[in-house]
Amino acid sequence: xxxxxxxxxxxxxxxxxxxxxxxxxxxxxxxxxxxxxxxxxxxxxxxxxxxxxxxxxxxxxxxxxxxxxxxxxxxxxxxxxxxxxxxxxxxxxxx
Amino acid sequence: xxxxxxxxxxxxxxxxxxxxxxxxxxxxxxxxxxxxxxxxxxxxxxxxxxxxxxxxxxxxxxxxxxxxxxxxxxxxxxxxxxxxxxxxxxxxxxxxxxxxxxxxxxxxxxxxxxxxxxxxxxxxxxxxxxxxxxxxxxxxxxxxxxxxxxxxxxxxxxxxxxxxxxxxxxxxxxxxxxxxxxxxxxxxxxxxxxxxxxxxxxxxxxxxxxxxxxxxxxxxxxxxxxxxxxxxxxxxxxxxxxxxxxxxxxxxxxxxxxxxxxxxxxxxxxxxxxxxxxxxxxxxxxxxxxxxxxxxxxxxxxxxxxxxxxxxxxxxxxxxxxxxxxxxxxxxxxxxxxxxxxxxxxxxxxxxxxxxxxxxxxxxxxxxxxxxxxxxxxxxxxxxxxxxxxxxxxxxxxxxxxxxxxxxxxxxxxxxxxxxxxxxxxxxxxxxxxxxxxxxxxxxxxxxxxxxxxxxxxxxxxxxxxxxxxxxxxxxxxxxxxxxxxxxxxxx
Numbered sequence: 080x081x082x083x084x085x086x087x088x089x090x091x092x093x094x095x096x097x098x099x100x101x102x103x104x105x106x107x108x109x110x111x112x113x114x115x116x117x118x119x120x121x122x123x124x125x126x127x128x129x130x131x132x133x134x135x136x137x138x139x140x141x142x143x144x145x146x147x148x149x150x151x152x153x154x155x156x157x158x159x160x161x162x163x164x165x166x167x168x169x170x171x172x173x174x
Numbered sequence: 175x176x177x178x179x180x181x182x183x184x185x186x187x188x189x190x191x192x193x194x195x196x197x198x199x200x201x202x203x204x205x206x207x208x209x210x211x212x213x214x215x216x217x218x219x220x221x222x223x224x225x226x227x228x229x230x231x232x233x234x235x236x237x238x239x240x241x242x243x244x245x246x247x248x249x250x251x252x253x254x255x256x257x258x259x260x261x262x263x264x265x266x267x268x269x270x271x272x273x274x275x276x277x278x279x280x281x282x283x284x285x286x287x288x289x290x291x292x293x294x295x296x297x298x299x300x301x302x303x304x305x306x307x308x309x310x311x312x313x314x315x316x317x318x319x320x321x322x323x324x325x326x327x328x329x330x331x332x333x334x335x336x337x338x339x340x341x342x343x344x345x346x347x348x349x350x351x352x353x354x355x356x357x358x359x360x361x362x363x364x365x366x367x368x369x370x371x372x373x374x375x376x377x378x379x380x381x382x383x384x385x386x387x388x389x390x391x392x393x394x395x396x397x398x399x400x401x402x403x404x405x406x407x408x409x410x411x412x413x414x415x416x417x418x419x420x421x422x423x424x425x426x427x428x429x430x431x432x433x434x435x436x437x438x439x440x441x442x443x444x445x446x447x448x449x450x451x452x453x454x455x456x457x458x459x460x461x462x463x464x465x466x467x468x469x470x471x472x473x474x475x476x477x478x479x480x481x482x483x484x485x486x487x488x489x490x491x492x493x494x495x496x497x498x499x500x501x502x503x504x505x506x507x508x509x510x511x512x513x514x515x516x517x518x519x520x521x522x523x524x525x526x527x528x529x530x531x532x533x534x535x536x537x538x539x540x541x542x543x544x545x546x547x548x549x550x551x552x553x554x555x556x557x558x559x560x561x562x563x564x565x566x567x568x569x570x571x572x573x574x575x576x577x578x579x580x581x582x583x584x585x586x587x588x589x590x591x592x593x594x595x596x597x598x599x600x601x602x603x604x605x606x607x608x609x610x611x612x613x614x615x616x617x618x619x620x621x622x623x624x625x626x627x628x629x630x631x632x633x634x635x636x637x638x639x640x641x642x643x644x645x646x647x648x649x650x651x652x653x654x655x656x657x658x659x660x661x662x663x664x665x666x
Contacts, residue, residue: 082543086543087539090542090543090546091539093542093546094496094526094538094542095500095503095519096523096526096527096530096538096539097520097523097524097526097527106536106539109536109598110536110539110540112598112599113488113540113598113599113602116484116485116488116599117485117488117489117553118485119481119482119485120482120485120486120489120553120556120557120560121556122482123482123559123560123563125556125560125563128562128563129559129562130558130559130561130562131558131559131561131562131565132387132558133417134374134565134613134614135373135417135419135640139416139417140413140416140418140420141416142413142416151275154275155275157273158271158275158506158507158508159505159507160504160505160507160508160509160510160512161510167505167506169505169518169521170512170516170517170518
């Protein structure tokens with residue numbers, strides 16, 4: 080299976096990755112190579128087989144929905160690229 | 175007296191308890207080994223000052239008589255674990271300035287037992303790779319060399335720095351993470367023990383996520399016994415990880431003293447693969463005979479879906495990664511690339527382009543593609559169905575045997591920059607013996623067997639059924655005793 084440059088650009092848009100023009104063909108080749116490796120899965124008859132999401136299927140536990148920490152905004156914001164008035168600062172999104 | 179950094183973890187604990195050495199002396203011996211071997215590029219961040227302080231505390235505890243289980247033992251931590259107030263990069267530019275305000279559960283448990291962190295180790299970016307060549311902080315190098323050659327070799331990956339640290343006697347043990355073989359493969363390449371517990375045994379809280387249904391904390395040490403010692407400290411239920419499992423730990427100590435007499439051990443016939451190195455295959459068959467001589471019954475078992483493991487993995491892992499890595503957007507932490515007049519989307523796209531290395535971008539692209547509308551069923555759901563068939567293969571096998579014995583890798587460590595071995599698809603296929611156990615969540619361990627004719631370590635893998643780490647340790651310890659592998663890199 081080979082994928083087109085258009086598919087690469089569409090996928091990059093979905094993944095929010097900027098790809099330079101010269102990178103598009105490289106990705107098309109690399110993803111196609113991997114899809115060729117993956118195509119072997121089509122040999123397997125999986126009729127009636129449920130997809131496995133987690134190996135410990137019965138084990139997922141729930142915990143109570145209650146606050147267990149808090150009052151740590153200052154600490155959290157130490158890693159923020161930009162912040163103001165105890166908020167993360169982002170570019171303007173509404174004109 | 176033996177150099178302190180060459181002791182086993184267990185002997186070091188005896189030394190400390192008997193006051194034959196202090197925790198400071200033990201820590202300094204390791205720091206000195208780190209300084210002498212800086213060119214191996216094992217650590218991304220060294221925390222030696224912190225380690226010296228902790229060592230003083232450890233000595234005080236020994237004097238007071240309230241030393242904990244791993245008091246004063248110097249360890250290295252893969253840079254995938256969030257460590258409070260210590261930079262955690264995941265070997266990525268996108269997290270190169272990230273200082274976690276919290277501690278991962280596993281490192282917290284390890285430090286609560288008194289282990290001392292020497293630093294954060296190099297790795298493949300976001301744990302994606304098998305040669306440690308995908309690090310934003312440069313290639314980590316193995317302490318091993320081929321006989322008569324001076325070429326640098328890869329330590330394996332993704333936990334390459336942690337493996338090299340333990341092999342080069344810069345730490346007594348180390349934490350890594352294993353998603354498809356990222357601890358077992360470098361352990362085999364570096365001539366040490368690498369153990370991945372059952373999925374759910376260790377909390378994933380604070381381990382930077384790659385593929386959440388596969389990621390598991392894992393351990394490097396230089397003996398099975400030392401590995402079990404660290405394991406006891408880091409395993410256990412944690413309500414901060416919904417996939418963590420509350421099942422009692424088996425008695426490892428007892429398992430390590432039992433023979434394999436009466437055990438049934440399976441040899442999966444599909445692992446006799448055409449790409450398997452003949453010397454590794456010979457070691458594997460020798461081990462089979464050893465187990466028989468020790469009184470185990472060895473039978474051939476069938477794992478018919480083995481050959482689909484790599485393909486299913488390279489759908490599932492990138493899909494989960496593309497979802498997990500969506501959080502790196504330059505808003506709350508990590509790198510932000512922004513210029514005046516950029517839209518929010520442009521900020522995301524440029525930040526991610528600049529912040530991620532090529533292999534990570536590629537896996538995000540593949541993951542996004544297989545999850546995208548029109549392809550989800552054909553790729554993602556298909557791979558998850560094949561995964562169930564692989565799990566069923568193992569369930570059938572463990573209905574007949576107590577443990578499985580396989581090679582860890584198809585091959586041994588190769589030179590840095592070896593184009594043929596570094597080819598992406600060749601690297602993916604290199605994981606064909608470690609991926610199946612990961613897909614089924616099984617506990618598995620790689621132990622060193624011998625040096626091959628080139629002077630490089632080769633190893634074998636023991637796999638047990640879920641939550642039966644005791645059986646896995648029992649087989650591994652008996653093989654270790656018979657192999658009696660005590661080779662160290664020539665530079666030491």
